[in-house]
Amino acid sequence: MLDELRVNPSLLKLDLYCKGIRLDGSCLVTDDGGRPILRTRAGLGSGLEAILPGGLWTNIPVSEPFAQESPYTLHRSSGGDYEIHWNDSPVTPIVLSPRPAWYDAKLSNGKDMTRIGTLQGTYLGIYQAKVCEYWTAKPEKTNCKFCSVGLNLGVDDADEKSVDEVMEVVRRARDESGITYVDFNTGHYDGDTYLDILEPYIRRIKDELGLLIGVQTPPHRDLRRYDDLREMGVNRVSFCFEIFDPVLFEEICPGKHAEYGLDFYLEAIRYCAQLGNKGPRHEPWVTNGEIIAGLEPPESSIAAIDWIVSVGAVPTVCVFRPLVHTDLEDSPPPKTEDMVPVFRRLYEACMEKGLPIGCAPNVHVSLVMLPEECAGLSPKRYPWQNLKLEALKRMFRFGFDRRLKALQRRAA
Ligand code: SF4
Incomplete structure (x- = not known):
């Protein structure tokens, strides 16, 4: 599964919707120019706006209890780059959706x-x-x-x-x-x-x-x-x-x-x-x-x-x-x-x-x-x-x- 997630952004986008992600303490989403987490309209969007490999824009659940159980975590490097991990193994770098x-x-x-x-x-x-x-x-x-x-x-x-x-x-x-x-x-x-x-x-x-x-x-x-x-x-x-x-x-x-x-x-x-x-x-x-x-x-x-x-x-x-x-x-x-x-x-x-x-x-x-x-x-x-x-x-x-x-x- 992990190997597939690394090369298949479609599967990764879907899996993140289903599992959510935990934000590591290193993340500084709004300080790094990302969008704040808004409880947006129509009842389906509440999460982290980000861009996955392949240019897939997504909104990853972070606020719901199920996301706290997720095997995915998001980490920030000292240089301000973001990377998704699965049980401590790196999956892929991602980019925060820019906050205008x-x-x-x-x-x-x-x-x-x-x-x-x-x-x-x-x-x-x-x-x-x-x-x-x-x-x-x-x-x-x-x-x-x-x-x-x-x-x-x-x-x-x-x-x-x-x-x-x-x-x-x-x-x-x-x-x-x-x-x-x-x-x-x-x-x-x-x-x-x-x-x-x-x-x-x-x-x-x-x-x-x-x-x-x-x-x-x-x-x-x-x-x-x-x-x-x-x-x-x-x-x-x-x-x-x-x-x-x-x-x-x-x-x-x-x-x-x-x-x-x-x-x-x-x-x-x-x-x-x-x-x-x-x-x-x-x-x-x-x-x-x-x-x-x-x-x-x-x-x-x-x-x-x-x-x-x-x-x-x-x-x-x-x-x-x-x-x-x-x-x-x-x-x-x-x-x-x-x-x-x-x-x-x-x-x-x-x-x-x-x-x-x-x-x-x-x-x-x-x-x-x-x-x-x-x-x-x-x-x-x-x-x-x-x-x-x-x-x-x-x-x-x-x-x-x-x-x-x-x-x-x-x-x-
Ligand atoms: S999803 Fe249903 S309850 Fe919510 S705004 Fe639309 S019609 Fe109204």
Whole structure:
């Protein structure tokens, strides 16, 4: 296993999600320019942001009790270099994800910039608006049991974020961190108001900065609203149904079950996937179905992956992390050996279907294993598909740069 971990960054990224890491006393993460450990949004990210060999950005669990039992430790040399060890044997050097200067800056109105948005890998993530209403439901809250959003808000995130505040942070993140992509995330609000809330932010960013934009909200009951988003130039919509097994879905996501139901999540994914054929041709469009591996049997996660690709959407697969103070804090994290077949299937299913994976310019994601990052878990090679993806990637980059230059000329 150790020899394999040294040469296979895909396996290392996955194994670190499942086991976490202990920080040796020599580590000086923030003093060395690393990012502080924030209890970030959506309940899956809480750890150390770092870059593994092969350019794999990751977020390694450190705060949860299971991480304290990990065979992995992180050490700092006197020269300030970082290395992962496995039971005292060196595994590989890693680099801390850089903390940008704006992380320590304030908005013009005095608020901390990181209360508006934070980097997840190389993109800017914004948890927009107030807390998800499943957390405040009466007589009993109906939040998803793995989720920490209701614990986080007001601690790391501001609950009210004006368009001007968001624009200020997006500009700084673009200028200083080179972000190309902004991801908006909301919970559930009565009256399906989440898209109404997000649209003013989307229009300003598209009009003034031309960045790629993603939207992750519950599925709006009027699916035609996604035609509007496509028209507006949104590039990604993501629907987190989390669990494909209907019984476990109801048990772990009671609010989602009562409000929308698993079938409607799937219907929204199916509907949005076909919008790729419409809308502004110069704007790429991806639909994601998001699941959490480790909350249901691996075969059920694999069935979810196969279903998602069958409708032309791209699966996003997180690894379950039992975050402190959540309803599932005492559950064990998944075992790596159970996760390998799931993530292998993620890669193979996307390649077999010819989906456009890994094409967005400079988007590295720390909270999940991207499909293309799982290539090291599969013995299969797809030379023609890889050539196609390379060409697509160059095309996206070219189109993106051209649009940015046009906007800069217009602003000048
Ligand atoms: S929908 Fe579920 S996962 Fe999303 S914010 Fe609400 S409780 Fe958390």
